Amino acid sequence: MPQATDPDILKKIVTMRMPFGKYKETIICDLPVHYLEWFAREGFPAGKLGMILSTIYEIKINGLEYLLVPLKQAFRGQQ
Template sequence: MLENKHLIAMANQTMPYGKYAGRVLIDIPEDYLLWMAGKGFPEGQLGQLLALVLEVKTHGQEHVLNPLRGMRLGSE
């Protein structure tokens, strides 16, 4: 189930490694996410968030997360 904490994480958490290390998850290009999906997303929360980001991008809804940028969990 999608919760507020997932939305806030997609808009603020950074990619910890790889070509887009340091970039906020929602700012990772869709092509890269599609490539990762083909290879298999990493296990755990990061993989779940990346899969959610891909869904958001596939449906062209990135703008929905813009108001959440800069938010911290607990400030929603």
């Protein structure tokens, strides 16, 4: 059965910081593709973080990052 979609996932992608690892404190949408590819091979973390990372991975490998530009501008201006 598919999981319910988190309506705030795109906001989290452009505002949430990576909580651990080499890119700790990097905003999720700014993580490099090679790092996300490593997770895709080795397995994304369980839970919400894994869902967020797998979503930004799909966005990046499909060339859809341009869709995040207005969100980055909107949400980063509020911080």
